[in-house]
Amino acid sequence: MEEDLENQKIVVHGAGEGDLLDSSTSQSSKETVVKQPAEENDQKSLGSGQTTGMALYVCVFSLALSLFLAALDIMIVSSIVETVANQFGDYSKTGWIFAGYSLPNAVLSLIWGRIAAVVGFKTSVLTAIVIFEVGSLVAGLANSMDMLIGGRVVAGIGGSGIQGLAFIIGSTLVDESKRGLIIACMSSAFGVASVAGPFLGGAFTTHVTWRWCFYINLPIGGLAFASLVLFYHPNGKLQSTRSTVLQFFSNTWNFVKRLRELFKLSTWKTFVHELIFRFDIIESLLMSAGLVLILLAFSFGGSKYAWNSAPTIVMFVLGILLTIFALVYDFVIFPRWKVVRTSPRYQPLIPWKIFSKFPIFVANVSVFFICMAFMCQIIYVIQFFQLVYNETAWKASIHSIAAVVPTVITVITSGIVNNKLGVVKPIALVGIFSGVIGAGLLTLLDNTSTTSQHIGFLILPGIAFGATMQSSLIGNQIQVDKKSKTYRMDFIAVTTLNNFLKNLGQAIGGVVCNTVFTTSITNKMRQHHIDIGQNISADAIVIYRSHHFDGSRSLLGDLISESIKNVFYMSLGFSAVAFIFGIFTSNKKLDLNKAPANTKESAGSVSSSSDKVESQ
Structure with missing residues (x-):
């Protein structure tokens, strides 16, 4: 069964290794994928060079702007609670205005990185922006508390992708010697948004309307989207606006033509196989469910339910057990699958070899508590x-x-x-x-x-x-x-x-x-x-x-x-x-020596070959 699934890479591998809108695999995706060793293809570098000049500045600005909006939405609603509760007459659900965004924003961060590794960073971050914009529009147009919360959940899904991918993409734009400045620009946006949210939310609520807390995302997010489409080219090659638009429609048409593969059983077998091993969906579901239950227990404990009540205790216990099992699955069970042992393309979302490195562990624990x-x-x-x-x-x-x-x-x-x-x-x-x-x-x-x-x-x-x-x-x-x-x-x-x-x-x-x-x-x-x-x-x-x-x-x-x-x-x-x-914290320093043009691994090798296709 495993060998058959490895050879039947029709839609998922054909799309994953290129782009979902990749014309290079449209004619014979089956042959194209099988001929390329998975291990080699999966570790290809981003391209031959980093982004420079005006394109670099525009990309960093667009990423910082997107990151600012996504982080801003965490706190901007803190000043609209009273107004919204009075307008909709539903005070009991106001806590979900915050939780509806923060929960998916937190628990989906890991899976977005894996999606980008398969589909491509450009496609993934643009998709995240679109999802975020749709959620913002729904929240801004909400005529009930339930509609507002629903919009917040959708925006949280997109915001999670923006926050995770922005730092990865930003890190790949330049070599390691300049990475600190790029991350500083994005961290500034993140930090400002974290504390400016209540200020802007209060200003909109007091002087305009609370709906502008969400409407403001639309034009700014649209600007970031357009800038990334035009200026972010993962392999360093610039494209004209005309060629970018033509490529998009061409790739879309090729993707539509490949949809016939969805009617084949082999396609769905491959799809499930990839969900389990390429996207580590089991860990993702376990971790998400566990963290949501823990956060719900903190939210409801002492308010809706007593701390010693059965619902609160069950949420805490089940949430902790699911979270622990998710880690055990990634650290112990996942690496033991035969297909995982034989192919480096399959990696857990939280690899033990990464998590167990002492310098990485202490740095992450420190930032978590800060x-x-x-x-x-x-x-x-x-x-x-x-x-x-x-x-x-x-x-x-x-x-x-x-x-x-x-x-x-x-x-x-x-x-x-x-x-x-x-x-x-x-x-x-x-x-x-x-x-x-x-x-x-x-x-x-x-x-x-x-x-x-x-x-x-x-x-x-x-x-x-x-x-x-x-x-x-x-x-x-x-x-x-x-x-x-x-x-x-x-x-x-x-x-x-x-x-x-x-x-x-x-x-x-x-x-x-x-x-x-x-x-x-x-x-x-x-x-x-x-x-x-x-x-x-x-x-x-x-x-x-x-x-x-x-x-x-x-x-x-x-x-x-x-x-x-x-x-x-x-x-x-x-x-x-x-x-x-x-x-x-480790004493290790950044490598300030510029990498040669043909071996810029420090940033270039981070992205997949799918990003190459996106900018061709």
């Missing part, structure tokens, strides 16, 4: 000014600028240091030291703090976020063995794993901080016999305080301030864990 801590801090700094001082979402979000500026300065400075000196560990150490000290200072924030403290307490967390994002990704990529037969797949694996853990850290941080605050304020209000007439949550208190504000130093103001401080204590714990792992 992202958790930073998300808790940013969300509840904004909530602090809304809940304690009764500021509008827009005005409260202005305070996050104190974290934006140091984040941007840090990632740009880190990129320059990477480019000039090649060092990574000093940047990582700056990040983890700033994280612990900044998180400790933030626990001093309360309703008696001065304006200078409001600003000063956010500087170090911003530096920590920027430095750790930059150093962890670069630190992962330089650990990959360039001489390995699976270098391309390994490079994709470490980049998507890093992005997966960043997204997951933000998703978990956004959920657990609400859990800690809600549990804390609920207990304190019960102790003081305070009743606000509805289920207690951060958003419910915002609504109550807007109508019954009794001052920042009232009893309720004190209780809110103390509860938010508990969130900051938790973020201090996360930062401490990041520090413990971060101090073991």
Whole structure:
């Protein structure tokens, strides 16, 4: 059976090794694929050279712009909750406005890298942008809470692809010596979006309409899409607009003609075979289900269900078991399949040889906890000014600028240091030291703090976020063995794993901080016999305080301030864990020697031959 499936590469392999819109395999895809050894084809380099000149600048700008939009959507909805709940009259589902985007955004990061490895990076990132745009349009046009949540889920699927693929593509545009600057540009976009979301969301909600939080994605995303179509050519060859358009329609027609293969049983056998071994779909489904259950348990625990209730316990236990089994499957079971042992084209989404490398492991754990801590801090700094001082979402979000500026300065400075000196560990150490000290200072924030403290307490967390994002990704990529037969797949694996853990850290941080605050304020209000007439949550208190504000130093103001401080204590714990792992960051440096034109492996060999076809 396995030998038959290996030889019956009709649609999946014919499309996968080229592009789904690849004219080069349209005449005899069966012969074309069989004649090319899978191992050799799967490890081909991206092309003969890197992108340069105006094309490089436009590509980086487009990728950064796409990344900005995808990251922006994580937090931009935090300031529209009250308005949307009042308009649709459905407050009970407001938590899903955030979770509907963050859950698929986090859990699908790994599979997008594998899709790109098979289909091609250009096709994959353009598809992700289209999905993101469709989701944004649905959310903007929503006439009910369910429609809004549905649009957020679709946008989250596309946003996951954008965030994962943007860093991979950006890393392949130049050789290793210049990679730090490219990643710095994209990390800047990611960092700014993470804290600017509430500010922009509040501005749109206050001065225009909440729907513009989603409409804004359409023209900007369209610009990024068009720029990548015209200027991103994976093999370094430039194309005219006319040839690009003609190629698209030609490839589309060839793909349509190949659809007749879908009526053959052998095609579906091959399709299932590829899903299991090429896309590692079993691990993906197990991991996704496990993480969703864990996040749902945190979301519902203490609010919809009691912490000791059967639904909460079952979600936690089943979620943890599924997540563990997903890792066991990738580390132990998947490599034992005969077809996997005999073909390097089949690799798990999370390879043990990558995950078990100590430098990669510690860097990823460190960035995971830093992202958790930073998300808790940013969300509840904004909530602090809304809940304690009764500021509008827009005005409260202005305070996050104190974290934006140091984040941007840090990632740009880190990129320059990477480019000039090649060092990574000093940047990582700056990040983890700033994280612990900044998180400790933030626990001093309360309703008696001065304006200078409001600003000063956010500087170090911003530096920590920027430095750790930059150093962890670069630190992962330089650990990959360039001489390995699976270098391309390994490079994709470490980049998507890093992005997966960043997204997951933000998703978990956004959920657990609400859990800690809600549990804390609920207990304190019960102790003081305070009743606000509805289920207690951060958003419910915002609504109550807007109508019954009794001052920042009232009893309720004190209780809110103390509860938010508990969130900051938790973020201090996360930062401490990041520090413990971060101090073991590898001393390995970037290779600052430019690779010869014909051997630019450091970026070129990362992409598949499918990307070659895309730009021919």
